[in-house]
Amino acid sequence: MPDKILKELTLKIWRQKNAKAKGGFETYKIRDISGGTSFLEMLDILNEQLVSENKEPVAFDHDCREGICGMCSLFINGRAHGPDDEVTTCQLHLRRFKDGETITIEPRSSGAFPVIKDLIVDRKAFEKIQQAGGYVSVTTGGVPDGNAIPVPSEKAEEAMDAAACIGCGACVATCKNSSAMLFVAAKVSQLALLPQGKIEAARRARAMVAKMDELGFGNCTNTGACESECPKKISIEHIARLNREYLKAKLQE
């Protein structure tokens, strides 16, 4: 089945020279492009056009282009990862757009994720949260046999649901409060569900939440926007577990 050809698309793209510069929108046209082209390939084509006009191409984050590395991070037509569900920007294809449409492409900026250049934002805040406690404290070697720690398969599955987080930041971008709760919940919940992670669950929840708050993310108001835009469909049930773990941890303090 051949893909439709889109005769013209208008792209309204945020351009910003660097973190300090003032940004603004620029408008570009893309013509005669196949609906089977991925969104990022369209930006590649645009950039080829810009280079041929001796203009600076649009900077955007991307790497694996198969929906797993979490690097791509655009805000397209008001939605993180654009108008398709359960995909990252790199897996979004132009067949989801109408011919003649104007597409607005913005960086997913927030207080905790400042713009570095054009559409690229700095997500180091996520690193800091993970460094605060997003792990099981085991040292290489000296661990028991894999099968010495049985895990009920339902628990393993639920932990895997949470562990599927790719750290793209769509949750923060989508949340009207720029809250990172779903991101933090994914890790806290994954490890709280497993016997390996239970041991330091309280310390982990306290440390990760404290770091999240310190970095200027907003507060969760349970709108559920994060889960509806999460490319890996991570549920806010994990946020409930985070709340539970955190409150328990604080009571133990």
Place this chain on the structure above:
Amino acid sequence: MNKLDAKIPEGALAEKWANHKAHIGVVSPANKRKLDIIVVGTGLAGGSAAASLAELGYNVLSFCYQDSPRRAHSIAAQGGINAAKNYQNDNDSIYRLFYETIKGGDYRAREANVYRLAEVSGAIIDQCVAQGVPFARDYGGLLDNRSFGGALVSRTFYARGQTGQQLLLGCYGALNRQVKNGNVKVYSRHEVLDVVVIDGKARGVIARDLVTGKIERFGAHAVVLATGGYGNVFFLSTNAMGCNVSAAWQAYKRGAFFGNPCFVQIHPTCIPVHGDQQSKLTLMSESLRNDGRVWVPKKKEDAEKLQAGTISTNDIPDEDRDFYLERRYPAFGNLVPRDVASRAAKERCDAGFGVNNTGKAVFLDFKYAIQRLGEETIRKRYGNLFQMYEKITDVNPYREPMMIYPAIHYSMGGLWVDYNLMTTIPGLYAIGECNFSDHGANRLGASALMQGLADGYFILPYTIGDYLAKEIQTPKINTASPEFNEAEQRVNDRLRALGEIKGTKSPDHFHKLLGRVMWDHVGMARDAKGLEQASRMIQELKQEFYRDLRVTGDLSAMNNELEKAARVADFFELAELMTRDAIERAESCGGHFRLESVTGEGEAKRDDDRYRHVSAWEYKGDDNAPELHQEPLVYENIQIAQRSYK
């Protein structure tokens, strides 16, 4: 005359590693604190090495070009990780994993290295479980396994279709723990562009801060390259867009030998190319071949109608379907190794039986598995892969078969390393896909994750101690030395030269052209004539690159075009070496298929008399041909044979 000393320990195969560990040097905890180690790359190999070395007490500097260590391309590995645990009671053992890996690699890997890999494989699973990796479990709560190509047992551990992601996040966690403890400093958005060698030893790197554009110096007592593979020399591959050879290539130019550069793996199950503007090929996990059956039409006219779009797949009755893998390889069927499956697909498509509009695709059909197991079971096993397929192609694989075609996936070749994983530059190590060591001429599925983590968790942390034990007197490396000045100057000159060409074409433009030459002539089937032609074409293209490249923007600020240009420049040089190596190796083995060297049945035919060796290339300057060194491969524990999966 042979400069290659693999330093393989004496003794029986099964005792080599234990003996070696017992006798190598160890650095005391107090001295480890004084030693710095640079680890370039944060995938499974680099991430696990950085974490483990830091746990031991070394000061680790970890580099990645992405915005986070978690984004390294190991994350994209889908199917699983092998380990000789024998949890399934199906007669698996260290020897069997060793044997199958050597055989799968078409007898072009080192016995001692592969045996060690199989030996530590079990510990990797234990380690990952302890880290909280949510591996698939059976209802009794124990670890589950699946089968992979080239193996007669079920030894692949998996976490849905995201095993690489989960393993990487496990070692990312371990790395983060060490960051918190102050033992690791992560330099993300930094690209290593040169290795600094002082008095013959690796003493640091030059890196570009990709945000500020600043060229920076970093000194260390040892440097570990874990920079992955070079499949992106083909432009279209399953690698991430940023994967590159630059750090490894510069190491080669500083004196590290490059092993078997022509050995690249072509993965049989990728989503076919859809058009000229395609930037990247998406892999569909090998695990799909557990339940999917590969076929093309038996009748050419059916294939032609499929290509023209006048009939649909379901119009072709079962008796008119050619399940060519099951036909040709009854013992392994759809689970033959990757090189075999890829070549078989190419053979059918070249013969005119391809099934999509370009004629470059075969079917991977789940109809039969759905009939046998039900849609729910298939959804549970492969749901995320099916969803990904549908998002990209707009075709529902529960209703219609997937279309797949081979694509460049993995590089078995890489920097030559000895048993200690050290390159020919003392103090410079290469681990994971970056080295050449364990997979011979073809890697088995689910073995890349195993090798990366084996190197990083359980091998390098021991072997590097042997080298560093002699370095405890060396003070902190002074980065103001003439060698650092010179290296930084070299990087600056190289980048400035690219910026000053001021031609008309983007780096991507040249990269695509180079990729096409490589795919057409140094791809799945190679012959002397094509390779010679490729060699000339690469030369011409390279000259044009240096004449007509345009790098827009400011060189001393964030500049994606400059990053790409520098990578493409290195890919050009690598392409030359790959082609040279492919010409020199006039036999077929594993992923390296020379049309001149085939059996009567069209299978790859090795020439063990002339080519049972590792080809390690030594850089001799830009204007001279590189020198070939051979490391003979000795098989004492394996009966070497023509590989057969029939």
Place this chain on the structure above:
Amino acid sequence: MNSFITSSIGKKAIMSVSGFFLVSFLCVHLTANLMIVVDSSGEIFNEVCHFMATNPVVRVIEPVLALGFLLHIALASWITLQNRAARPVKYARSNQAGNASWVSRNMYILGALILVFLLLHLWNFWWKIKFAGDPLLEEIEVNGVLVENTYALVSGLFKTSVVYCGLYILGGVLLGLHLAHGFGAAFQSIGLSNRVWRKRWAFLGTLFAVIVAGGFSIIPIYFLLGLGG
């Protein structure tokens, strides 16, 4: 515990608990109000009001209730200010409506409107009963006890003003909307939710919201329809 109150989850937990407290108050208030409809003579309602005004337990709870309100409002304001600050540069285009309900995104605005309504409501009744007094409140005897005729005050307001009837219906609806999200969210915020209970809370939350909105609106409607005594 200091860090608990300033932590995002701690703040939300306090929002949740104070919310539950207000919910329990609403239940009592609604039950009492419905006596207006149950008994058109107003006797039962007047008795209930008298009980509420004189019972020592209720007297003690009243300031606590006020405190609950203040806490709920203060924290909501704090959270909202922080949340606004968390994204200094707003999106040019944002499809908020596509991924979360209007109510869930506008709890603060709903809360503020409810507060305005509450002030009006306090001025209409509480202020008069407690301090200012009103001729309609003249004491009457019910079952041998002298009680203020609160029923007359209520019916007086609704019978004479269609505008007030409208405002009170609006108040009930606003409250219902606030609860439609708030009820389930309160359980989520203190972690009492999972795959199964999430759906149950959502259902119960909607049900409760309808009961509250409907229950409070019935009274002005009742008088509008001329059914009140």
